Amino acid sequence: MPQEVGTSSAPAESRPARFLLEVLRGIAQVDFMPSALCGAVFLAALFASGWRYGLYGLLGAAVATATAHALGIDHALVGAGLRGFNGCLIGTGFAVFLGPAHLSTFLLTLFGSSLVVVVTSALAIMLGTWNVPTFTMPFCLVTSVMTVGAPGLEKAWHGAHGLAALPVPASGATALSWQQTWHAFFGNFGQIFFMPQWYVGLMFLVGIALANRLAAAMACLGSVTGLVVAVLLGSPAEGVSQGLMGYNAVLVAMALCGVFVAPSAWSVAYAIGGAGAATVLTSAFDSFVGPFGGHTFTWPFVLTAVLFVAAVPSIPRLRRT
Amino acid sequence: MPQEVGTSSAPAESRPARFLLEVLRGIAQVDFMPSALCGAVFLAALFASGWRYGLYGLLGAAVATATAHALGIDHALVGAGLRGFNGCLIGTGFAVFLGPAHLSTFLLTLFGSSLVVVVTSALAIMLGTWNVPTFTMPFCLVTSVMTVGAPGLEKAWHGAHGLAALPVPASGATALSWQQTWHAFFGNFGQIFFMPQWYVGLMFLVGIALANRLAAAMACLGSVTGLVVAVLLGSPAEGVSQGLMGYNAVLVAMALCGVFVAPSAWSVAYAIGGAGAATVLTSAFDSFVGPFGGHTFTWPFVLTAVLFVAAVPSIPRLRRT
Amino acid sequence: MPQEVGTSSAPAESRPARFLLEVLRGIAQVDFMPSALCGAVFLAALFASGWRYGLYGLLGAAVATATAHALGIDHALVGAGLRGFNGCLIGTGFAVFLGPAHLSTFLLTLFGSSLVVVVTSALAIMLGTWNVPTFTMPFCLVTSVMTVGAPGLEKAWHGAHGLAALPVPASGATALSWQQTWHAFFGNFGQIFFMPQWYVGLMFLVGIALANRLAAAMACLGSVTGLVVAVLLGSPAEGVSQGLMGYNAVLVAMALCGVFVAPSAWSVAYAIGGAGAATVLTSAFDSFVGPFGGHTFTWPFVLTAVLFVAAVPSIPRLRRT
Numbered sequence: 001m002p003q004e005v006g007t008s009s010a011p012a013e014s015r016p017a018r019f020l021l022e023v024l025r026g027i028a029q030v031d032f033m034p035s036a037l038c039g040a041v042f043l044a045a046l047f048a049s050g051w052r053y054g055l056y057g058l059l060g061a062a063v064a065t066a067t068a069h070a071l072g073i074d075h076a077l078v079g080a081g082l083r084g085f086n087g088c089l090i091g092t093g094f095a096v097f098l099g100p101a102h103l104s105t106f107l108l109t110l111f112g113s114s115l116v117v118v119v120t121s122a123l124a125i126m127l128g129t130w131n132v133p134t135f136t137m138p139f140c141l142v143t144s145v146m147t148v149g150a151p152g153l154e155k156a157w158h159g160a161h162g163l164a165a166l167p168v169p170a171s172g173a174t175a176l177s178w179q180q181t182w183h184a185f186f187g188n189f190g191q192i193f194f195m196p197q198w199y200v201g202l203m204f205l206v207g208i209a210l211a212n213r214l215a216a217a218m219a220c221l222g223s224v225t226g227l228v229v230a231v232l233l234g235s236p237a238e239g240v241s242q243g244l245m246g247y248n249a250v251l252v253a254m255a256l257c258g259v260f261v262a263p264s265a266w267s268v269a270y271a272i273g274g275a276g277a278a279t280v281l282t283s284a285f286d287s288f289v290g291p292f293g294g295h296t297f298t299w300p301f302v303l304t305a306v307l308f309v310a311a312v313p314s315i316p317r318l319r320r321t
Numbered sequence: 322m323p324q325e326v327g328t329s330s331a332p333a334e335s336r337p338a339r340f341l342l343e344v345l346r347g348i349a350q351v352d353f354m355p356s357a358l359c360g361a362v363f364l365a366a367l368f369a370s371g372w373r374y375g376l377y378g379l380l381g382a383a384v385a386t387a388t389a390h391a392l393g394i395d396h397a398l399v400g401a402g403l404r405g406f407n408g409c410l411i412g413t414g415f416a417v418f419l420g421p422a423h424l425s426t427f428l429l430t431l432f433g434s435s436l437v438v439v440v441t442s443a444l445a446i447m448l449g450t451w452n453v454p455t456f457t458m459p460f461c462l463v464t465s466v467m468t469v470g471a472p473g474l475e476k477a478w479h480g481a482h483g484l485a486a487l488p489v490p491a492s493g494a495t496a497l498s499w500q501q502t503w504h505a506f507f508g509n510f511g512q513i514f515f516m517p518q519w520y521v522g523l524m525f526l527v528g529i530a531l532a533n534r535l536a537a538a539m540a541c542l543g544s545v546t547g548l549v550v551a552v553l554l555g556s557p558a559e560g561v562s563q564g565l566m567g568y569n570a571v572l573v574a575m576a577l578c579g580v581f582v583a584p585s586a587w588s589v590a591y592a593i594g595g596a597g598a599a600t601v602l603t604s605a606f607d608s609f610v611g612p613f614g615g616h617t618f619t620w621p622f623v624l625t626a627v628l629f630v631a632a633v634p635s636i637p638r639l640r641r642t
Numbered sequence: 643m644p645q646e647v648g649t650s651s652a653p654a655e656s657r658p659a660r661f662l663l664e665v666l667r668g669i670a671q672v673d674f675m676p677s678a679l680c681g682a683v684f685l686a687a688l689f690a691s692g693w694r695y696g697l698y699g700l701l702g703a704a705v706a707t708a709t710a711h712a713l714g715i716d717h718a719l720v721g722a723g724l725r726g727f728n729g730c731l732i733g734t735g736f737a738v739f740l741g742p743a744h745l746s747t748f749l750l751t752l753f754g755s756s757l758v759v760v761v762t763s764a765l766a767i768m769l770g771t772w773n774v775p776t777f778t779m780p781f782c783l784v785t786s787v788m789t790v791g792a793p794g795l796e797k798a799w800h801g802a803h804g805l806a807a808l809p810v811p812a813s814g815a816t817a818l819s820w821q822q823t824w825h826a827f828f829g830n831f832g833q834i835f836f837m838p839q840w841y842v843g844l845m846f847l848v849g850i851a852l853a854n855r856l857a858a859a860m861a862c863l864g865s866v867t868g869l870v871v872a873v874l875l876g877s878p879a880e881g882v883s884q885g886l887m888g889y890n891a892v893l894v895a896m897a898l899c900g901v902f903v904a905p906s907a908w909s910v911a912y913a914i915g916g917a918g919a920a921t922v923l924t925s926a927f928d929s930f931v932g933p934f935g936g937h938t939f940t941w942p943f944v945l946t947a948v949l950f951v952a953a954v955p956s957i958p959r960l961r962r963t
Contacts, residue, residue: 070959071957071958071959072957072958072959073956073957073958074956104875111915111918114915115915115919118912118915118949118950118953118957119949119953121952121953121956121957122948122949122950122952122953122956123949124956125772125952125953125955125956126772126952129450129771129772130446130447130450144926145919145922145923145926146922146926148926148929148930149922149923149924149925149926149927149928149929150925151809151810151811151812151929152809152811152812152877152878152925152926152928152929153812153872153875153876153877153922153925154811154812154813154816154875154876154877154878155816155874155875155876156875156876157811157812157876159811163810163811164808164809164810164929164932164933165808166485166486166487166612166613166614166808166933167472167473167485167613167614168472168484168485169472169473169475169478169480169484170472170473170474170475170478171475174475174476230474232476233425233474233475233476233477234474234475234476234477234478235473235474235475236473236475270439273432273435273436273439276432277436277466280466280467280470280474281466281470282470283470283471283473283474284465284466284467284469284470284473285470286470286473287469287470287472287473287485287613287614288469288613288615289613290485290613291485291487291612291613291808291933291934292612292808292809292929292930292931292932292933293808293809293929294930306443307439307440307443307444308439308443310442310443310446310447311439311440311442311443311446313446314394314395314442314443314445314446315392315393315394315439315442316392316393316394317391317392317393450771451767451768451771487806487807487808487933487934487935488793488794488806488934488935489793489805489806490793490794490796490799490801490805491793491794491795491796491799492796495796495797551795553797554746554795554796554797554798555795555796555797555798555799556794556795556796557794557796591760594753594756594757594760597753598757598787601787601788601791601795602787602791603791604791604792604794604795605786605787605788605790605791605794606791607791607794608790608791608793608794608806608934608935609790609934609936610934611806611934612806612808612933612934613933627764628760628761628764628765629760629764631763631764631767631768632760632761632763632764632767634767635715635716635763635764635766635767636713636714636715636760636763637713637714637715638712638713638714
């Protein structure tokens with residue numbers, strides 16, 4: 001769990017093996033799991049989507065973990081994968097949004113996934129004032145800056161996609177076919193790592209389930225909540241079926257029942273409410289970032305989770321883990 | 322006053338009567354008044370503008386107050402109306418910006434005005450670090466997310482108004498007629514609840530005066546300050562006459578002399594300075610939110626008041642109430 | 643150094659002389675130097691760029707310093723110039739972006755550079771929670787609000803430049819000539835005060851060197867870092883040669899090695915990393931502010947420096963000054 005405590009690996013392991021386990025845990029921590037097995041399944045899912053995405057995700061997690069060690073960051077945190085997961089997302093995100101085949105993308109990934117360790121330390125201190133974790137905010141910050149800045153930097157951009165545009169009201173079909181519905185259910189897991197394929201999403205769900213049953217159940221509940229809210233409010237079916245409206249709801253539901261809030265009937269309701277809010281926020285973020293050419297990433301999850309976790313001490317029906 | 326203290330109602334009242342008083346106080350707290358009488362006058366003003374706006378304002382305040390009780394939030398806070406006022410604004414705001422005649426607007430109001438209780442708790446904890454209240458920030462957040470997200474959600478939007486557009490330099494007449502001038506003076510009170518009619522604004526002013534003379538005087542001073550600054554800087558007359566340039570100044574002036582800062586000659590000057598700053602910030606916010614289809618709401622008031630209240634401990638000429 | 647400590651002037655000086663020294667220190671504190679001599683050189687550089695810019699910079703610093711005294715702000719802070727530097731930048735910035743020849747610009751400068759003292763006090767309290775200084779954030783806030791709000795205020799704007807526009811991908815030459823290269827190196831110092839001329843930048847560098855050798859060396863290193871990153875990533879040569887891509891890197895490099903972080907080999911590397919990050923963030927900010935007609939100012943420096951300084955306590959390789 002991406003709290004600011006963790007368990008260091010057993011001293012019996014060799015150094016490279018220990019580092020590998022830390023990197024795998026880093027990949028798993030994207031979904032809050034401090035489990036190397038889960039991380040290995042996640043990595044397989046990335047490779048299933050494209051070998052370059054797998055390599056970039058691994059590279060980002062490894063660079064961030066190594067940087068954290070070099071800077072002397074608390075071993076327990078690094079050992080639990082808590083300084084690697086933002087790097088993993090940066091690697092994958094840079095590959096997806098800047099193109100994996102450019103040398104510039106490779107070098108920027110090295111820089112970005114080192115830098116994110118500093119950003120994480122800063123945000124951990126600031127949000128720590130209210131006992132709130134940083135979630136994926138460090139990744140969101142670094143990748144937003146890179147992708148928003150890139151069109152002005154010819155040798156980072158190479159004419160990639162994602163131009164700025166004023167938001168326009170939704171149009172097109174909003175009714176989901178059965179196939180689009182179950183694709184959406186699984187896509188909601190995959191889009192956390194930017195991957196739209198249903199089978200990649202299924203692999204991520206399997207990875208979570210191997211590490212923690214409750215987390216997998218809450219992930220499913222979050223996915224259904226995001227899907228139902230998106231359909232009821234009339235979000236265009238095309239995006240919904242690719243998981244673009246539900247991935248934030250998945251993360252929020254896990255965070256608010258089990259990971260950061262103690263499981264209870266109240267916290268299940270809290271998680272559903274948060275997942276619904278994150279779904280509307282996803283639509284709002286899509287409009288907000290459009291004019292300057294940004295992307296929504298997991299900002300809706302981060303902002304929802306920060307508020308809902310910060311509020312817990314004022315709400316007697318709930319308590320923190 | 323929307324500080325994090327309040328007076329619980331007398332135990333002699335019946336439960337429904339006590340709840341009604343809490344809801345009315347919630348409506349009054351939009352303008353910082355912990356007075357059920359003031360809330361009743363405000364509610365009458367909303368009904369005078371349109372019966373649906375009255376119903377939505379009442380609904381929002383009632384749902385938020387009931388949610389706060391269900392979550393077990395501190396009774397003193399809820400009793401003083403401090404968990405109802407953001408709900409009241411959300412109900413009225415959703416009715417104005419999403420259209421009051423849709424079932425979706427009704428359901429979203431139920432959800433939004435429950436949710437805002439969580440957002441308020443979180444922000445109260447975070448801003449409490451600096452002894453700063455949350456003002457209407459919870460309402461601004463929830464309503465901004467809903468209105469910015471709505472155009473991407475066909476069944477919430479129904480082709481409503483308020484499309485995204487790049488800001489353009491002001492044009493059109495800036496000189497106010499006498500009628501526009503006094504309409505603006507009263508409109509500045511009504512626009513706090515999104516209502517442009519001068520007589521609705523007058524009713525709000527009467528409500529404030531019934532609860533607190535100083536607050537009414539500062540509200541008038543804020544309205545005049547906003548009006549003078551807008552005219553001197555050349556804001557288009559049409560918007561000024563509807564109160565769109567001065568409602569933030571009204572709230573800032575009340576907050577900075579009497580409500581959160583102890584009254585004195587220095588705090589009157591402080592309030593005038595803050596009201597002037599909030600007026601320029603209103604113009605800036607109009608430009609800022611244009612490209613993504615947002616609305617200014619009371620963000621300029623919130624941001625100005627957070628900074629001006631937070632600064633007080635460093636300024637020996639002023640002290641907090 | 644803009645930390646919240648300072649040295650008050652010796653009591654032997656006459657009051658006007660003491661005030662003049664405080665104002666000059668205020669001008670110098672834009673680049674972290676608590677030195678009246680440095681401030682005098684900076685002021686000469688502003689006059690070299692245009693006599694009105696010099697007057698406006700002096701006016702802003704003087705009004706802010708006087709306001710701080712009137713409000714009773716801590717003498718040690720004001721004496722070290724720490725309540726004047728944001729005013730200096732506001733005066734110069736308003737002159738550049740609203741036009742120096744209008745009465746409105748003069749009056750708005752009086753108001754803005756008084757107001758910024760309140761904003762600075764508020765932010766000093768809030769960021770003080772994490773022992774982080776406010777940098778030029780107060781200036782960035784006030785000047786952003788003014789320039790974004792101005793196009794909607796006909797009598798503040800007078801049809802000035804800087805209209806809103808969606809960001810477009812970079813085009814045009816990215817290879818720098820030798821002349822553009824050394825112009826960029828010096829322009830990076832001048833653009834901190836919005837001045838593009840190489841000789842004005844050189845004068846600022848001389849001013850820094852007179853006050854502190856290490857700071858001058860780090861400023862040069864920051865300028866080179868910004869230049870190299872901008873060229874490698876393919877930023878259009880025209881902007882680079884005017885210093886528009888490197889002025890944030892200069893400030894970050896000074897802040898992260900010597901001013902707020904104790905000098906060491908690690909902090910030099912930290913400063914280079916931060917300067918590189920600030921350069922990419924500069925490009926991102928240019929895109930972000932475009933649609934609403936904003937300007938980048940020193941926001942990239944402020945945000946980078948806040949995070950990098952806040953992170954220091956978690957990084958055993960570094961320590962604060």
